[in-house]
Amino acid sequence: MSNKDKFSVILPVFNERDNLNTLFAELKRAADATGRPWEAVFVDDCSTDGSLEIIRSLAGANPEARYVAFAENRGQSAAFCAGFDAADSGIVVTMDADLQNDPADIPAMLDIFGRECEMVIGWRARRRDTFVKRISSRIANAIRDAIVDDGVHDTGCSLKVMRADMARALPRFKNMHRYLPILMKTAGARIREVKVNHRERGAGVSKYGTLDRALAGIWDLIGVKWLISRHIGYTVKEKK
Template structure:
């Protein structure tokens, strides 16, 4: 791998009913990346929130030129929010995070340093998760099954804190549940992927938008689809043309 310094990044944040977390989240992101010498933006994707999230986002955008936003007409899910954010991002690298303040923006600079070693993707590993026991067990089992069927060794593919090369992120096959398989979908394009331990914090405001086991059936079908896709995926790189 060849080291390559990046000059700009887009932080993509899916938002669904997180009004109380957004001002603090933006301020933490700003403090984390404002002085690292790179052009940056924060792109909020409001996923049909029913609270004041969009109002808060608009206020942030009016005050800070680095803030942009997209707003869905209705709730479409986290994968759709990421997909829209990937297409709308203006910079060469995308950083993804949850909007619930459990991911720590202070981890972003270290992840960018790792990325600049020559990787196409760096994913966070929540070594000490601050979730309920049920969510930790469900995540552990999901990671194990996902790795077994996709041939991966990823410790924590469910962590939303990731750094991705924008050109590759935009080529990811888009489907509901896509966000659970980002490392595999990137590797299908030939991406090099690294993992880095990151901080994880307890939720202070709002509630989790899904139960620990409520999506197991849907996730199982998604997993079978990705395992099939990995075997059948066509990937080519044109060397010359006229």
């Protein structure tokens, strides 16, 4: 099997110590079932709960596990970008480390990827979040759709499959991970959605999804709208 079939699972981590062993065990089971070469790239965002020690242990015991450790807390977007840069494959899979995304959905998403699409997005049709987080998400989605309509049901689902070269070429800014579908679409990616399982959080507490974060995202939306309006695209007719 050629290296183009290999995929890299990018896992930003901030204080998820009690979820990591279970996460990797589930991921290994799902990834091995694909029959493809794969790797897990953990990106520790300067955790303070001992997550990095668990990651080091996983990397030491499993050839598929690698990691990047930040010197200071830089946020989820920076962690995803560091994972894109570190990935040793042509396909990147992004997911959260809190066990709400189900690794068992990855094989089906990979089967669809490449069939007239450069990105596959998970759609959490049945959310397992707290009431506050669900309401915050609905408000954020309504505002986002009014300003930048990416044409997908669930842009906030972290479980995504993308072409690695396209992901690396995207403009980078704080909170850019929230706008990956519209950024990829602007870059020429064809997108498909797949309904995926969504679970209650494992151990730890949520770091994202509160109302103040949803409202703060309006500023990001204005910037994304500007980026899209200034995008330069072209089609080559002929070259020598």
